[in-house]
Amino acid sequence: MINMILDDASDRMQKAIEAYQRDLATVRTGRATPAMLDRVMVNYYGSPTPINQMAGVSVVEGRQLVIKPYDKSALKDIEHGIYEADLGLTPQNDGEIIRITVPALTEERRKEYAKNVWKFAEHAKVAIRNIRRDANDEIKKCDGSEDEIKDGQNRVQKLTDKFVKEVDEIGKVKEKDIMTV
16 A cells, blocks of 8 residues: 555656656757747637647747747737747747747846746745655555554655655756856
8 A cells, every 4th residue: 555655656756857847948048949938828719828739839040939820810919929928039920930039148047047947946846745745644544553654654755855856956957058158
């Protein structure tokens, strides 16, 4: 029973890491990537729609994103959605496609993005700690000796420490990537 709880906790903690990595993909590093626009929601016929479901997003010439909408009538909505997302990017609409030139990051902007990395890291750590709490509560409810319960809680703590360390390592790599000019 305790092993099932540990396996479930491990799976949930891994999903928290994956969510953290998805969040980090939206943080700019000075290079253009389609993932930068993953959080951009466009008001399309009254409902918020992710930009990657409305248009093809590709990188051209390293620092430029090209957005080619599947429906040309959505160009203005996509442009408006990019402005509202407050990414610090200026879309240029030529009537067929939208081009976004990704400017080089200033030192101040790099530091701001590095802070965002650690903000996302803290959210991931809180999620992992909540999973630890849930697992410990379930272990306490198990039928077993005090030693088995204590051992189960220790194993949950080791699992938690492992995933928190992984969050920190991922954050350090991303911060280094952002701060590299």
